[in-house]
Amino acid sequence: MTSTLVGRWQTRLALLAALGVPLTALFVLFNTSAAGTLILVLFYVALFGLGWDVLYILLQKLRWERDWPPVFQIVGGVAEAVLLFVLLSMAGLPGIHGGSVPFGLFCGMYATIWLVTFAATQGPLRAIFPRWRFSGGRLI
């Protein structure tokens, strides 16, 4: 990937909306009691992600190629998950009490959404948006 900041934001939000929302709905279906929490978790993944993207772009400028190899995406995905879960379990976030999200459920949902959106950026997205790879990840 050779995304720009705006491209990263657009791609992240679009993929979370198009794939993350239905996948979250699926998890809600089987965990109706935690529905509100799961929806909020998705919201925080998106919100924190916008901040992470700023960090990624700063790091990307330290690379000659100004690119972001898939292995960096994987490391970033794990780091995002760890930080979010630590915050959720230690202090909680607005709307979510500290320690109220079970580890297994968080891992299952986060990993599913992350894997599907990651896979989409590795090619399938280009079949739908042929200009995406030339526009630094922007969709509009």
Next chain:
Amino acid sequence: MIARATSGFALHGVGANGEMLDRPLSPGQTIVGRAPECELVLSGGAVSRRHACFTVSEHGAALEDLNGENGVYVNGDRVRSVDLCAGDRIAIGDWLFELRSAGVEAATERRPAALASNATEVVAVARPRLPVPAAPRGVLPDWLLHQPLLDEQQIASAGVELRTAQYAALGGGLGSFAWVSLLRNSGIAASEIAVAGSEAHAGDRFERLCQNSQIPPRERLRSNSDARPDNLWGFPGYAVSELLRDAAHLRLGSAGRILWQIAAEPALAETYTPRRADIFAGVNAEAERIGWPAMLLRGRILAIRKSSAGRLLAVVSQSNEREQRHVVVGARYLHLALGYPGVRLLPDLVAYRERTGDHGRVLNAYEDHEHLYAQLRERGGVVILRGRGIVAARILQRLWEERQHNAAIVVVHLHRSRLVSGQRFGATRRVVEAQFEFQPFNWPKASWGGELRGRLEAAPAEERARLFAAWGGTTVPRRADWRRVVREGLREGWYRPEFGVVRSLEQGPDGRLLTRIQTSLAGGGMLDLAADFVIDCTGMEAGPERSTPIADLIETYQAPLNQLGRLQVNDDFEIEALRHGEARLYASGAMIAGGSFAGVDSFLGMQYTALRSVDALLRLGAPGLRRLDGWYSFRQWLKRARGLPP
């Protein structure tokens, strides 16, 4: 239809006063002219001092006009630089030649018995008819061809066929292929598209360039996995295709390596690059799917003209040994992609070759030079390499292979100056190792589609020149095998760099090549380097004036050049000087380098320029054109995946 020599070429000709000429053409270049230092001296007032140059390699024969004043004519068409076909009639000044190959009967004269029967030859034909014959029917006469606005009525009355289509791609190589493939996937029928070019297959020309620069079919090109000329979405990439094939054959080690490469390149792994054979197999399959053969009109593009009917016209010559014939292709939306106009040799090497006629020991890496490896393997010797790019790395690898048979091969790598550190840009810097500067591709990756692409497009011309200088330059990908060769050579002493500016190149008293350099290292001084061969690996490209139709565009329509001396295009890659009513001419490839996009001559770059110019056509409301995006794009992608026509 390149003439292939099986046992060399011979040149036969007849002059204005009936004098005959009979002489073999040796591999390499043969300069023809009136000056006594030419390899082939021709008499006659219409012959320039250095008039033309024949180049013979195992891949064919080519002819170039060196002077441009009196012209070189092939089958009656004036040309600047052209691949020769069997049967071509060539006029140089008052002289007339015919090129024939084995199995082709001469139309006018029997082949001289003295020649080997399987030789390709240039044979004299009955005089006088050229240099500028009155145009026969079916051919545009010169006076008509040279008008900037062509009257379509006059084309018809000259008996020349006019083929019209909504879209026309001129060139017929991979650049044309990218544009046509996008049009076909954007709702345009094959019957609405004409392709004009001299090659039978879109990949032929590129394949020949690969062959010449030591890239056999199984070798990998310096290109990325998702830069697929046969798949404008770039998904799945070559890496995934190769990985699946490897996995299916249980080559799990190789499959795993590819998976790691595409995940971690270029930061933690060597960049994945596709095999030449896979690229061309894919292009051929896609050509069938989009109906390329039906769109293709084979011939040499002579000129592009504005027409009285508001179209743009391409004059295409289909002349051969039997007849002269022009076809005019008329369209509203055209695309020009003629590829590299040619390769230039370093000036001091040209001077040496012209002075001595020695073409066998001072070579360009793109010339056929197998004899060099044969001699080195047998007798050993010293080779001087000039230029530090990817071609030098490939040649060095080949020399290393020869060293496994004969350890008496020594390589001196001559650089102008020592590379102390890599190019800097912002907070980053390229890595230098043993005088090679590393970069996976010829530009940083983000100049195809990231931060750097946007930055270049937004920059004014002077700033663009600065960015090109910062991102480009001579680099090689960081390949483990090449690094091993260099390290081994330095350690064992058979490979060494030297630094200096070449002052002279001549034959020493012992007959070897003597390169005298003024060393650029501390302390200075002159240094003589004796060698058996000098190979120019700089790969300098010739300018657009070397191409017949582009030189004509510059001359006829004052098509402007950019700061790099290439054709100037706008950010949609349109040559604005050729706007004519609703008609538009777009371009791609090496001839438009220096504009808003860096990698114009790469696979991915050709797809990007195609997307941009077709987006411009969408804004113009080109009939029948649909925007390839969203659900429609996905459906077209699915059709391709299933092998269905678009």
